Amino acid sequence: MRPTLQTIRQQCAEQLLALYQKAHAGHIGSSLSCLEILVDLCFERMAASDVVILSKGHAAGALYATLSLSGRMPEAALDTFYQDGTLLAAHPPCSGAIKAIPFGTGSLGHGLSLACGTVFSQKFTGEKFHTYAILSDGDCNEGSTWEAALFAAHHQLAHLTVIVDLNGLQGIGYTKDILKLDPIADKWRAFGFAVAVADDGNDFASLARAHAELAHATGPRCVIARTVKGHGVSYMQDKMEWHYLPMNAVQYDQACGETRANP
């Protein structure tokens, strides 16, 4: 029997927690924020030729775990995460060594333009595939993101879906206190995107409904996924510091325990 997305999510969460624990590294909250978005794409939505670009490259742990479990990159590479000589740094690699990671990211505001170029190429090559760009709150601060949004709408890039992992936190505080994005759905709509909101972006049914709403869009699409940073680990949830902090042994055990207890 095919495992449920929730079961897969649990496996990926355990994998990414283990990766960060072994590396004694941060970016855990950011990875847990978009994990369901990535699992939904890699196990439910994407065809083999489809492309995902993680503009919020700091959530690389979630990307690596999901790509690995879905067979898009060798699992053995995970063993080298964060180590000298690895292909897998804290942010996705630029080397092109892993085909499922077309672009190295980590500086915000690049992903949507890269996705636009990837999609726009179809006009000249005749190939057909869908490209998904996963953006963060911080990505939506960057001017280049909105340059790309203008381009996507002008050229009616119908094979492009932006997913905004909107957890309400960015660099050193809440988005609403730093640089307000609301009304964020209206902004994307005004820029010419077909927009659907997943009120619980950490819930697979909510994500599926949002994608389904956009199924017949004739131009670029945007799913606003209202997520929780550190989702699934009680002490990390909606806590800015879990962008940065590594776990200690007790915290790691608790995070694993909660992940297994709440599949």
Place this chain on the structure above:
Amino acid sequence: MRKDFSQWIEQFGRRESRLIFLTGDLGFGALENVSAALGPRFVNCGVSEQNMVSLAAGLARQGLRPLCYSIAPFAVFRPYEQTRLDVALHNLPVKIVGNGGGYGYGIMGASHHALEDFAVLSCLPNFACVAPLCNSDVAGAAEALFRHEGPGYLRLGLGLWPESLGALPAFQPVRQLLAARQPPKLTVAGIGPVLLNALPGLPENGVTDVFAVSQLPLPALDDALIRSVTATGQLLVVEEHAARGGLGEYLAAALAREGVSFKLHHRHAVGYPAGRYGSQSYHQKQSGLDPASLQATVTGLIA
């Protein structure tokens, strides 16, 4: 050079179906023929250089050969992080074409000048910066740019080759333009059309070797250049670029690695020392890069 380039790229685009010409909403009076020839492969991205460069990276990743065109400072500096991260570090075949390098846009002011473009682009991995010497050099330079498989930059300016010197030698990263008839006393090297300012009077003095460098980083140091500097012991470098990171520093380091002992005389763009603005000629004069200043410099060095 802009017209020469547009004629060349029109023809190149007709034979290279993967070429996608992106412009940051510039090219009035110069690119209409390119637009007509390339049709949908000519894309005006609007005034959004950051998006244009990353977009080009996306196109290149899918096997296309994009080119990003704008005025040099807008093509180089505004999207620099996109060029560094999305293009250079991924070693993608994206070409940046900047019109009006150096003080080329003259009275338009500092926002429209590009005095540090070679410095910031030539240090990026996999990048080749190409600078035609004169208008008739554009086709050869552009061919070289596209022969380079990785990312590259073409700096366009304006300059006429003096027919009195005979035929322009075919494009090479380093070319000897003039050989001394007597034992040489001075080696002159320059990049881009500003080198043409140094040429008047040099054939007559008979003791000056002149080299045009048209690509940075230098793929290799020309043997004739090494021999010349070894013999003269003094090198005058002429460039419409900031002192830091330009041809002078490249040549000084390369010759030092060869163990050549010489004195470097460097004429370069000095920026805006008086906070005043003018034509390209005005700024060249301020920098000692106009024909009269360069002739005086040469006269002093060979005396």
